[in-house]
Amino acid sequence: MRVSRSWIEKLEARLKKPLPGFDAHNRMSPAVRRPVMQDMPLRNSGVLLLLYPAEKTVHTLFIKRAEYEGIHSGQVSLPGGMYKTSDGNTKFTALREAAEETGIQPNGVRIIGNLTTLHIPVSHVDVFPYVGTMPLRPDFRHDPREVQYIIETSLEHLMDPGTCKSEIMNIAGVDTRVPYYDIQGHHVWGATAMIVCEFLEVCREIKQEGV
Numbered sequence: 001m002r003v004s005r006s007w008i009e010k011l012e013a014r015l016k017k018p019l020p021g022f023d024a025h026n027r028m029s030p031a032v033r034r035p036v037m038q039d040m041p042l043r044n045s046g047v048l049l050l051l052y053p054a055e056k057t058v059h060t061l062f063i064k065r066a067e068y069e070g071i072h073s074g075q076v077s078l079p080g081g082m083y084k085t086s087d088g089n090t091k092f093t094a095l096r097e098a099a100e101e102t103g104i105q106p107n108g109v110r111i112i113g114n115l116t117t118l119h120i121p122v123s124h125v126d127v128f129p130y131v132g133t134m135p136l137r138p139d140f141r142h143d144p145r146e147v148q149y150i151i152e153t154s155l156e157h158l159m160d161p162g163t164c165k166s167e168i169m170n171i172a173g174v175d176t177r178v179p180y181y182d183i184q185g186h187h188v189w190g191a192t193a194m195i196v197c198e199f200l201e202v203c204r205e206i207k208q209e210g211v
Helices: 005-015 024-028 090-102 154-159 190-208
Strands: 043-054 057-065 080-082 110-114 118-119 125-133 147-154 164-173 174-183 187-191
Touching: 005 125, 005 190, 024 118, 024 190, 043 164, 043 190, 057 090, 057 154, 057 187, 080 090, 090 110, 090 125, 090 154, 118 190, 125 174, 125 190, 147 154, 154 174, 154 190, 174 190
Parallel strands: 043 125
Antiparallel strands: 043 057, 043 080, 057 147, 110 125, 118 125, 164 174, 174 187
16 A cells, blocks of 8 residues: 555545544453543543555554553553643644654644544543654654654554454453554554554545545
8 A cells, every 4th residue: 555645635535524433443442441530630632643655655653652650651652642731732732742752843744634532541531643644754763761662564564454463451450352453563452552443444445445
């Protein structure tokens, strides 16, 4: 799959229509999810699913977060972070955080749409995912204080049925089967996997249309 102008146009048009939303999220959601943190205020965050050409096909990236005292320590996720009042909106948040974490230039990213907002109960955060494109592979320079390393993968690999796996994990004291994407031996699960699943569903719809 190539980052052609026609494909990007089709994707942008599809993102303006009703999205798969809950149905797609549910396919990658653990059977047990941690309860809402009632003592924490609801916060917003923005994340970026970036598409760019590499090795003659469409690629995207994930980040391996640094180890720290927190519930998302060391996880593999999309670049992004918490909304600040100075951002003005979560789209700016996604671009700002992606720039800080990966070194991409925000003015080089074209946002072509957004995916369905997703609530993360364990941190009581609403995540606003944005889809962006760049005409060339970025010159990534990650911030080691926030990111251990960057993980690049092709869209074709993500869409391969063999990439989606599952295993038993203990969540909130309950052993439950958790679906995940196997990206170069890394587990992409939880909210990130749910966002990716919705995006892949949109891509499959476009592919079925013969693009």
